[in-house]
Amino acid sequence: MLQVKDINVYYGAIHAIKGISLEVSDGEIVALIGSNGAGKSTTLRTISGLMKPKSGRIIYDDQDITGRPAHKIVSMGLCQVPEGRRVFANMTVLENLEMGAYTRKDKDGIAQDMKKVFESFPRLLERKEQLAGTLSGGEQQMLAMGRALMSKPKLLLMDEPSMGLAPLLVKEIFNIIKEINASGTTILLVEQNANMALSIADKAYVLETGRITLSGTAKELASSEAVRKAYLGG
């Protein structure tokens, strides 16, 4: 579904991504794990078109999407849940979700997906008319996810969904990610919480300072000595 081939990304003179290649197949949950500054978010931003790689190619659905603007990529069914819960703070929950369906024209489908989102996140239904900026951190994360789902993505990119959330909420969010995946959406997940990420992922890549140092099935990585030492706390 998605193939990233040897991309190099720079922030000015800083070489942030040094030749990363990865692959996501249909129906999988793939996790990108690594410490701060490893280049996880940059990789996601490059795939979703918010940044442009200096070299390398990104193939999505058999099409070369390298360097295409973000808004065109979204309409192809590749949607990113941006890091840090970027909701539209002064719009209501409902308006936020409606914005998520911006690229779609099918009114019936939108109404149906809205219902589905409210089923997955009953808390959003309760707060439908509330301004998004007044939601708690966890609810904002749910809203950001719900909003991305409204675009009916085939591939969902998630940037640190657990960031700044209480452990109980993290569990809830990850359960929902599993559900979203089970209903047919492929997921590429960036996470610092390696433990959680590996527990739901099929496949994972470990990033270190802009390079992939390890890759394999989530089970293999979870039992690998190096990963356990570095990311899972012994």
Added chain:
Amino acid sequence: MDPIRKFDLKAIIACILIYAVVQGLIAVEVIGPFWELNIVLICINIILAVSLNLINGYTGQFSIGHAGFMAVGAYTGAVITVKLGLPFALGLVVATISAGLLGFLIGLPTLRLDGDYLAIATLGLGEIIRICILNIDYVGGASGLMGIPRFTNFTVAFWLMIAIIFFIKNFKNSAPGRCCLAIRENEIAADTMGINTTKYKVMAFTLGASFAGTAGCLFSHYFFLAHPATFTFMKSFDILTMVVLGGLGSMTGSICGATLLTFISAYLSDFPEWRMVIYSVTMIVLMLRRPQGLFGSEELSRKMFRLGGRQNG
């Protein structure tokens, strides 16, 4: 949905009433020439304020070069009527289009900047437009373009103002308008929703600039002349002040801000030495007590009355 909703119908009736009353008072000379001038000026300032609010308030792009676009409209309109002898209506249309076109051309490169950088760029552009006009002898250079006939009257200014207010109000509630709001709220999130952010930023900027052109054309055809000194950055700041005073992102706020400030200036014209002092004190007090402006980003509606003092809480 009905093309004209109930609320719109009520608003139109209210507009007709206001128009009839003011026009009546002008006709029986209860409102003298001084206040008539100020009422027309209020209409023009409201057009300027709501169009700047479209850029600064709704789309969140901090532009402070609005006087430049107003100047383009003022001069283009005057060239059409004075130099070419064509009708005023055509002058208005050409003024609107030319200011909008310039806004589009300027918007494309500058809207890649944001925040302070965009503010500085637009400030500079406003001045560049003014200096260019200052050096074109065809339109009078430093002494301005004189002998413009007074085609603007209360009727024209008022109904153009109403038309523009309705246009911008409907734009805000349309899909492109929602995109502009989303860009203001969070540009990256808007981008990841599939919104072409550059397109909508340029769209808002172009629309705002073209209405500033309309206002400029009305302005020069009311005061008999177009003079470069009218369109300095002080004028841009005046418009910005109206918008911020009323509340960035609130149409009602822009209208009230423009009305209030024009009235204050008019009243204070008898005490020219105190004018700027009182003006500044008003601003300082307002920013201390209500930094979000008179209306915040809310619109005047029944909901607001029901919620009462919620915003002060």
